[in-house]
Amino acid sequence: MSDQLYQDRIVALAKAKTGAGKLAAPTKSARRDNPLCGDRVTIDVRLDGQGRIAEIAHQVRGCLLCQASASALASVAVGQDAAGIAAVRHDAERAIGREQGEAAEPFSAFAPVAAHKARQECVLLPFEALKDALS
Template sequence: MIDDLYSTRILTLAANLPHAGRLAAPEGTAERVAKLCGSRATVDVVLDDQGRIVEFAQDVKACALGQAAAGVLGQSVIGASVSEIADARDAMSAMLKSGGDGPTGRFEYLRVLKQVADYPARHASSLVAIEATLAAVNQALEKHHTNTRTRLAGAA
């Protein structure tokens, strides 16, 4: 059964990590670590004026499942909004923990990890990249809001 978990699709995704590395000047950066296994993802983002990701980089040190989830994320994240990322994270968490269908839309391919639901010890590593991405985007949004407030105060 564990062989089914590490399917050719999962291993291919794990081996091809889009946007690997770090950004030179990120607006938001976050790191998340899965305590049980030590899987780690550090994500950098830059947002446009509408709060959508225009630049993205990820440094992921994780098992094949965490790498595969980061691979899917990297393929689909450019142009995503905070609500799309939060919805995907919530749907993926529900898929893993309570039998949900999984993400839809741009992050639908995360459903390839549905069989991870049977392995609770692997849930956190499968979520580490999307959790880091959401935190980095929220940090960048806070900077955008702070800059907007500062500009408005200066104009008054």
């Protein structure tokens, strides 16, 4: 079962490291820890005048799933406001089986995580950090 978790699409998302790093002058930053496993995500955002994300960067000290999720999130975040990011989160929740329905790209890649309940928080941690940064 677990050997199917690390499918190529998830590994590719993690390796892409989209948005990995820091912003020189972020409008806001937030850090979230998962107390159970110790994973840590820090997200910087630069917002435009309308509260939309103009630039995003993340630092992940965590597992491959957390890295892949942060990478996927960064790939779709620019131009989104808090409501838009909440909608993207629904996609992730659908992918991991917490909500009904089909997940769109890129989060459909996380479908194997549905069978690994203990790892689902790894996928959602970057969303928690970004929610804090946008609040």
